[in-house]
Amino acid sequence: MLKFLRKYNKALFAFFSVTLILTWLVPSAIQEFSKNSASSNAVWATVGNGETITLAEQQKLTRQVKMIDVLQIPFSKEIGINGNPGQWYLLVREAKQAGLVGGPSEGKELLEKIVGGQANPGEAMSQSSQQYMMLLGEMCRAGGCQPPVVYETLSQLAGVARMLSLTGSAPRLSEARLKSDAQNALTGLSADVVVISADMPLPTNDPQPTPEQVEKLVKENADKEPGKGSHGMGYRQSEKVQLEWFVIPAQQVRDQMANDPRLSNVELRKAFLRNPTSFGAKIGEVDPNFDAFKDQVRTKLLNQITASRMDEMAKFIADQAQLSTRALPKDGIYTKLPNDWQNLPGLPGLPALAADMAKQFGVAVPKVEIVGPTVVSGLNSVNGLGTATSDRFGTQPTPLAQLVAMTKELKPTEVRAVLQVGVIGPPLRAPDPSRAPRTNPNQPAPANQELTTDLFAFRVLQAMPAHAAANAAEVGAIATQDEQKLLRFAVLESNLSAIETKAKESGLESVAREYNTKVDFAPQIRAADMKFIQYGMKMPTAISGLGEDATVVNEIVKRALAIPQGEFANSSDAARTFVIASPNKLAIVAVHVRDVLPMYAEDYNGLANNQRFRNAITDESNQVKIVDEFSFAALSARNKFTIAKEPTGPVDASAPEPPIDSAG
Numbered sequence: 001m002l003k004f005l006r007k008y009n010k011a012l013f014a015f016f017s018v019t020l021i022l023t024w025l026v027p028s029a030i031q032e033f034s035k036n037s038a039s040s041n042a043v044w045a046t047v048g049n050g051e052t053i054t055l056a057e058q059q060k061l062t063r064q065v066k067m068i069d070v071l072q073i074p075f076s077k078e079i080g081i082n083g084n085p086g087q088w089y090l091l092v093r094e095a096k097q098a099g100l101v102g103g104p105s106e107g108k109e110l111l112e113k114i115v116g117g118q119a120n121p122g123e124a125m126s127q128s129s130q131q132y133m134m135l136l137g138e139m140c141r142a143g144g145c146q147p148p149v150v151y152e153t154l155s156q157l158a159g160v161a162r163m164l165s166l167t168g169s170a171p172r173l174s175e176a177r178l179k180s181d182a183q184n185a186l187t188g189l190s191a192d193v194v195v196i197s198a199d200m201p202l203p204t205n206d207p208q209p210t211p212e213q214v215e216k217l218v219k220e221n222a223d224k225e226p227g228k229g230s231h232g233m234g235y236r237q238s239e240k241v242q243l244e245w246f247v248i249p250a251q252q253v254r255d256q257m258a259n260d261p262r263l264s265n266v267e268l269r270k271a272f273l274r275n276p277t278s279f280g281a282k283i284g285e286v287d288p289n290f291d292a293f294k295d296q297v298r299t300k301l302l303n304q305i306t307a308s309r310m311d312e313m314a315k316f317i318a319d320q321a322q323l324s325t326r327a328l329p330k331d332g333i334y335t336k337l338p339n340d341w342q343n344l345p346g347l348p349g350l351p352a353l354a355a356d357m358a359k360q361f362g363v364a365v366p367k368v369e370i371v372g373p374t375v376v377s378g379l380n381s382v383n384g385l386g387t388a389t390s391d392r393f394g395t396q397p398t399p400l401a402q403l404v405a406m407t408k409e410l411k412p413t414e415v416r417a418v419l420q421v422g423v424i425g426p427p428l429r430a431p432d433p434s435r436a437p438r439t440n441p442n443q444p445a446p447a448n449q450e451l452t453t454d455l456f457a458f459r460v461l462q463a464m465p466a467h468a469a470a471n472a473a474e475v476g477a478i479a480t481q482d483e484q485k486l487l488r489f490a491v492l493e494s495n496l497s498a499i500e501t502k503a504k505e506s507g508l509e510s511v512a513r514e515y516n517t518k519v520d521f522a523p524q525i526r527a528a529d530m531k532f533i534q535y536g537m538k539m540p541t542a543i544s545g546l547g548e549d550a551t552v553v554n555e556i557v558k559r560a561l562a563i564p565q566g567e568f569a570n571s572s573d574a575a576r577t578f579v580i581a582s583p584n585k586l587a588i589v590a591v592h593v594r595d596v597l598p599m600y601a602e603d604y605n606g607l608a609n610n611q612r613f614r615n616a617i618t619d620e621s622n623q624v625k626i627v628d629e630f631s632f633a634a635l636s637a638r639n640k641f642t643i644a645k646e647p648t649g650p651v652d653a654s655a656p657e658p659p660i661d662s663a664g
Contacts, residue, residue, distance in 0.1 A: 045086065045643045053089065061085035063143035064153045070135075070142050071114070073157075075164060079630050086643065090635035095159035100166075107154030111136065168626050181617050182604055185528035185538065188597035189560045193522050194508045195545035196499070196515045198488040198586040203514055207487035209480055214472045217483045223468035231586055233482050235469040239410050242372035244350045245385055245458035248313060250430075252363060254306045262305055263298060272297045310455050313361055314427040317457050320356065321424035324348050334408050334420050341422040350459055353424065357457075366457075373462055376405050388428035388456045393417045400428060400458075409463035421460045428456040489586040496588065500579035503590045508577070511590050520544040524597065527554050528617065536612030543589070552582045552589055560593045568596060 044058040062085045068076055081088050095101050115131040139150045221229035228234045261267070272290050277283055279293045279300065290297075324347050329336040341347060348356075350368045358365040371382050379401045380386040389397035393416040406412045408420040419425055430453050472479045492499070503511050508519045520543075527550065528538045540553040559578050563571055576593040607613040628634065635641065 043644045045641060047090075047093070047639050047641045049640075058085055060149075061089050063145055063149070064088060064156075067139045067143040067145075067150060067153050068157060070139050071157075075161070075626075079164075079627055080632055084632060086641065087632040087635060090632075090639050090641055091160045091163075091630065092156045093639060094635070095156065095163045098163055100162045101159030102155050104148060104151035104155055106158055107151035107156075110154045110158050111151070164626055164630065167629065178608070178614065178617065179604065182607070183599050184554075184557065184561075185533070185617055186526060186530065186599040186603060187557060187561065188524045188526035188541075189557065190521070190523050190594045190597065191525060191556070191560075192508050192592040192594065193520050193543055193545075194503075194512045194515075194517060194590040195520075195543065196492060196511075196517060196588040196590070197545065198485040198492065200516060202488055202491060203516065205491075207484065207491060209483035209487060211472070213487075214479050214483045217486070218469055218472045218475055218479050222470075231482075231486065231583065235475045235479060237464070237467050237469055237474065238375045238377075239405065239466050240373045240375055240462075240464045241379070241404055241407065241410075241460055242370065242374075242462040243379070243385075243404070243458050244368055244370050244461055245456060246350055246354050246366035246368045247384055248310075248357065248363060248366055248455040248457075250306060250310060250454050253309050253313075253361075254302065256363065257302060257305050257309055260305055263301060268294060268297045268301065271301055307453075309361070310429075310453065313357065313455055314429070316357065316360060317353065317424065317427040317455075320348065320353055321426075325423055333418050335423055337420075337422050347422065348424075350424070350457060353457060370461075373464065376401050376410075379404060384430065384454065385428075385456055385458070388430050388454075390417070390426050390428050392426050403428075404460065407460050407463045409460075410465045419460065421463050424457065424459045428458065430454040430456070485586050489583070489588075492588045493581050496579055496581060499588060499590065500577075503579060503592070504574040504577045507573070508590055508592050517545070525553060525556055526597075527557055530603070533613055533616055534607060534610060536616045538616040546582060546585055546587055546589060549582050549585055551584065552580050555580050556589075556591055556593075560596055565596070565598075 042055050043052045044055045045053045047053060065081060065083065065085050065088050068088070069082060076082055079087070079091075081091070092101065111132065115135055136147060136150060139153075140147060143149065143153070217233065218235050221233040221235050223236055224234035225236050226234040257263075268290075272279055272288075272293060276288045276293070279296045282288070325335040328347075337347075338344065354366045354368055357363065371379070371385070380399070385400060388400050390400075390403055391397050393403070398417070403417055403419065403425070406415055406417045406419050417426065469475050499511060502514075512519050522541070522543060525541045525543065527540055529541055532539045540548050540550045542548045543552070546552065559580075560576070563575060568576075573592065577591065579588060579590045581588055
């Protein structure tokens with residue numbers, strides 16, 4: 001026995017060691033396997049009529065959501081798919097029930113569309129093929145799965161997108177409801193109308209606003225853009241600038257260069273002989289007659305010499321601006337100027353530059369002019385200067401107003417030009433009329449057309465960025481006028497019943513005389529103008545003296561339709577007369593309906609199949625809101641979805657990365 005043990009001791013030791021290890025590990029392994037198996041089969045949620053979703057399925061859904069996150073699709077964030085496997089499951093479930101989800105091949109096609117190509121075996125990979133493989137690999141890594149699962153997920157995503165698109169484009173509107181809405185919009189009427197606007201003084205006791213009332217109005221609308229506040233008020237102050245500028249007319253330089261030695265007869269003849277055809281001579285003509293083309297040659301050379309001189313002047317302006325700030329400290333790309341930069345020696349203004357220009361080039365001293373403070377857009381109306389542009393910032397000429405809007409002190413969002421208060425700006429040139437569009441684009445500009453591209457120099461003296469109005473004084477008289485309109489409208493609105501009574505008893509003419517206005521006849525008043533509704537634009541009929549006010553028009557039509565059609569012809573004038581307030585326009589509208597213009601079946605039938613008409617006629621309450629319709633709460637309620645157990649741990653991310661199989 002001892003001999004046997006000595007002979008096989010190593011084998012026996014190995015056997016019993018393995019047996020001991022297995023005896024120790026097997027129970028825990030069985031226990032762990034049972035635990036994982038039970039966990040995977042545990043119910044995570046229920047849906048519908050008792051249908052269950054296991055934790056294993058929930059983990060797959062989580063991986064799918066992670067793959068979708070890689071694509072960064074906007075609607076997935078809007079409706080809340082990100083990080084919500086439950087919502088993704090419900091979206092896919094409804095898309096499948098609607099028959100909108102295809103097979104994995106559709107997912108493969110979608111991936112090809114996203115990157116614009118596919119990797120084909122045995123072929124050199126193009127850029128799109130590389131992008132295809134990179135995106136496929138990234139999605140596989142994000143979800144920890146093989147390509148077939150990616151294709152399955154993408155096919156489901158395509159089905160969900162198709163479902164959302166179909167739902168969003170289909171208004172929740174029955175044919176009967178559409179016809180009713182169309183009748184309200186297209187039924188019109190002819191009427192006499194009197195508009196009493198708060199713009200006009202009241203006949204008696206015209207209210208006058210107090211300073212306190214004006215200040216309160218400005219404070220309430222200080223940061224609102226004009227027309228965007230209540231009743232169209234708004235006092236936010238636009239960007240304003242003040243400039244100094246001068247112009248050097250091209251004609252003045254042209255006259256100066258007319259006696260240049262380069263325009264002597266000898267030089268003109270030399271230029272002509274170098275290229276006769278450029279001056280109008282026929283191609284191939286032997287010994288063309290110079291005298292016949294002398295005027296054309298002189299005009300063209302004079303234009304060239306003048307343009308060269310103007311370029312020298314423009315360079316001089318740019319150089320002087322750069323030299324004046326070279327010795328000053330810098331603040332990034334800008335020059336650092338003190339608050340009293342006007343008194344800074346070595347920083348020339350436009351008057352000094354104008355004198356230097358006259359001395360350097362022998363022209364008359366340009367007159368320096370001041371414009372502003374004015375809104376930046378108002379610079380376009382400055383004669384001459386308003387049309388000037390710079391070609392130094394981009395491929396297209398930059399207009400003056402756009403250039404000035406980039407001034408540092410205005411805190412611009414776009415900075416292509418370095419411009420600041422106190423520093424001379426880049427030289428500007430007026431548009432060249434010879435390059436303006438012609439009636440016949442095939443007809444060249446005349447060779448003898450004079451050059452008129454004037455040269456401008458400018459400097460920004462003040463720049464005030466857009467800001468909320470500080471007080472009524474900054475706004476000016478417009479705030480007082482607006483407050484007075486509000487007070488007048490309040491008086492008119494309080495007298496609405498009295499005005500309506502007078503209109504019913506004495507007619508619209510008496511109301512018009514009292515309030516110093518007139519009676520206008522409106523042949524058609526409709527909530528939707530027939531000329532525009534066919535193109536998808538629901539625009540109410542504009543009323544003379546009031547303009548467009550959908551609320552007023554809808555109320556007029558509503559009151560007119562309240563009179564039974566069979567009784568309308570025999571109804572009294574008083575029954576067809578009413579008064580409506582228009583808070584949006586600060587006006588009172590008195591109406592006497594003459595006739596109702598019904599919507600005819602021919603009109604409706606011609607428009608009913610027009611999708612633009614259907615979209616326009618449907619109000620917002622009938623539109624499907626995708627975000628609300630497919631929110632997690634709405635989906636859960638429709639599908640009876642209930643989470644039974646939240647996962648206790650994260651999705652297993654320790655699994656090895658799967659190989660990328662492009663063939664799927």
